[in-house]
Amino acid sequence: MPISDEAYAALEAIVGKENVSRNPAVMDSYAFQWLAELVRPELSHFMPRPVAVVMPGSTEEVQAIVKLANKYKIKVKPHSTGWYHWAAPMYDDKDTMQLDMRRMNKIEIDEKNGIAIVEPYVIHAQLHAEAIKRGWTCNIIGAGCSCSVVAAACAYMGMGPGAYYMGGHAENVLGMEWITPAGEIVRSGSLGSGDGWFNSEGPGPSVRGVIRGALGQRGGLGVFTRCAIKLVHWSGRTDWPVTGTIPAYRLPVDETQRAYTLAAPDWDRWADLYYKIYDNELGFIFHRQFNLAGADLAPAFWLMYTDPTKKLSDVPAMVADPEIAELTEEMRISFQIVLSGRSVADIELQDQILDDVLAETGCWKVERFCDKDMAEFTNVYLQRLGHKHINFVWVGGYIGSWMQIGTPDWVKGYIPTAQAGLARDAKDGLLVQCGGDAMMGPGSSYPGGGGVGLEQFVSYDPNDEASTRAGIKHMEDAITDALSIGYPPGKEAMYLEMGHSDDRTFKKWAAAKQPFTFIFQRKIKEHYDPNDIGDRMYNYIPEEYEPAK
């Protein structure tokens, strides 16, 4: 139903006419989201259209909007940069206003204490740039530096290649400012007791377990307007001397740092190497990154990408080059790692240890990808994560399937099935045939190691119905494949769930092994969201779905 003139006028009064729209074309630019075509009727690229898009400029404006939403019974879906189908409204039959947080974009760095206080439209690239200048750095989520810090810290996930050393955002988030769905302002931790941003748990109210958890509530339970995030010591240069030109810039590797591509002869030795890296506390940024292009094509792809005169159409000839073919075999099971030392002596010691563990595990450095040029490219890629959109490079559509997180031994258990699944689903040419495995993921999502995860990169053409349908089928297949070998479903299950009705989803959750979590969360929702202006991205089951006690 269109928003009433009365409610719309009230929104205009809060944010100003120029910061609200109900124009269908404008609202469509919010409904359109990546992955929508995989879950929407008729493969539409549009999620449900909001009834209005509103851009608040302050915490008080957000609060006023949320109160208004309660009055008019309109759902509220906030997004920061808006890059995933779950950032959009999810119901066709329930009015939802989209909050675009882009006007709230201030950053403050507490240099002495290594804390940054950010508003939702501050992205990781900005935080990283400001931190580096002051001798600090930060974890950048795997989605890359285009993403909002607040979204990743308060509302969703927050893991990335740096989380292994620096901690993920779930660990690093400090004080949070949260507008509950009822329109209350909650300032968490030390912030709530007027003691500043330094702690998320206290002194003051701790709501982190309620509203953040491991995954976050994806815009389903109120709006975050600010948060503080812990920064991490940076021993490198503070001037960010990037060189080269588009698309593949280079960052000289400081004398206290290294950027390597390491390879293993098989998955057992790959797992051994991961454990030894954890045990020896090696690694600053640790990611299986370049393999996203697929093990058969990755070396050729990256050598193409780093040469500004080359194009994607050059890849087949490069793949056929005997030297590159040899390299492809050499780095079939490979990953990237950036080491950071506090001094030259420290990094030299790390180098020695790395050489030792490589020798012990029968693994090696891939020389071609460790030479100065590729090391500088690897360095900028992993330090800034400014190329994440390359996930979509083949044809504009990508699904990350699998990505169950656990120990290296546990993860290596699903690789053969994931690999065979991609080969099977891509064999008729409806998905990109990048060969081998196309698995990418962090060395560990959790600080200190142990939380490795690999997602299979499956590329489909969103401009081609048959290819899109093959993508959907692949996700369904991946769930079956995982269950067949005793693993829980991976990311694809979450993606697909976006297209399911509340009824189907609530029934599924009610049938879960531990439905208690969902029941407990309903009680939280009832408390904070009495008028149900959120959506089920805050996972809960209504009372009527509750399994018999």
Place this chain on the structure above:
Amino acid sequence: MALEDFKADALRCTRCSYCKWIPFDLVKSHDYAKGCPSVDYNKFHSYSAGGRLITMLSLMQGRSEVDDDVVDIAFKCQLCGNCDVACKVCRYDMEPLAGIKEFRRTLNEQGKVPAAFPKLIGNLRSAGNFAGLPQAARRGWTEGLGLKELAPGGAAAGAAAPVLFHAGCRYSFDPTLRSKVQAAAKVLTAGGLDFAVDPAEACCTGKAYDMGYRDDFAAGAKANLEKWAAAGVKTVVTPCATCFWTFKRLYPEVAAAAGLEVPEILHTTQMADRLLKAGALRPARRVSLSVTYHDPCHLGRQGEDYEAWDGKEVKIYGQAVVYDPPRPRYNGAGGVYDAPRDVLKAIPGIELIEMERSREAAWCCGAGGNVREAYPEFNAWTAGVRVEEAKSTGAEALVSACSGCEKNFAEAVAAAAAEGAPAGDLKIYDVLELLEQSL
């Protein structure tokens, strides 16, 4: 081309928002990370390149209709091309800038254009320039310079002019820019270049192309090409970045269709750089000034060489998109960035300080895409952002190489001065103005 030709781009857009920022590897601060003036000023996602592709898709799918907001979405954009560069950091199958231009052309054909356009195009049609000024006023800037003139009728009239100096409309008509175009001509003269100016110089009509008046553009382009061919012009050198881009990137298609040749096209900074490197110009006089250089969009990231292409999308590895024959990749890597900088570096006493957003990541001056004429407030805001950035470098002067940029910056500095803002004391120069001072 038609809107439908960009449907694949729209469907393959991932809403990643890279097009709103400069390439991320180049970000050095919170304040100068943004790359798209349009979305920064107008804020809704629709005003980004990705948002424009989605709007086109929404129209194509009949989900929405053209109204005033949609006209603004199409036209309230400088066509600066930052989005194109930023998108192509990771993509080989997207042409967001070309898509926006097609969006404009389509709306224009439906008569849906900003209020300022009919008068502007009327001026071009009646007076031969967008300002609607009498042709006779064009020649004012050449007075006293003793420049050779291309005789009416060109070579047929016996005045072969292998090198033609094309001043461009704004430099020709605007008295506040006169010293800059004169300086350019003086520099080339001092370098011993044998060139002529055309007393009957005509508009390049590049702006008509961007406004969506493709027939007016093509007619203007063809007339210029024919005149140059008749006069035996081998090289056109121009101080205006927009004329440069129009000749270099837009004329070849018209030329091919008409069986004509496009002469060599050079910007004055390129010609001056050549003369310097050949030793024909020897700057000796010290110009003690710290400067920062603004890359005009049409000279920098959009100043790449034209490559003819008539091909189609094909798929490899099942679904990966490539083009047969390979499609030109305009991503800003081959823009004209070094010639103006090399000229500045050759001037004794000049200290060149780079802005954070430079080369392919330069923030637009605001004037492009006819924003200056159609949306004056947005234009002034964009220029204001740039002069503040220039001021933040600590440089005394902001130097550029385009009439539109220089005009916009002069006004933005005046506005800053009126408000007592720090950028109010910036000096604005053309690169060749400083070179001329050093000779």
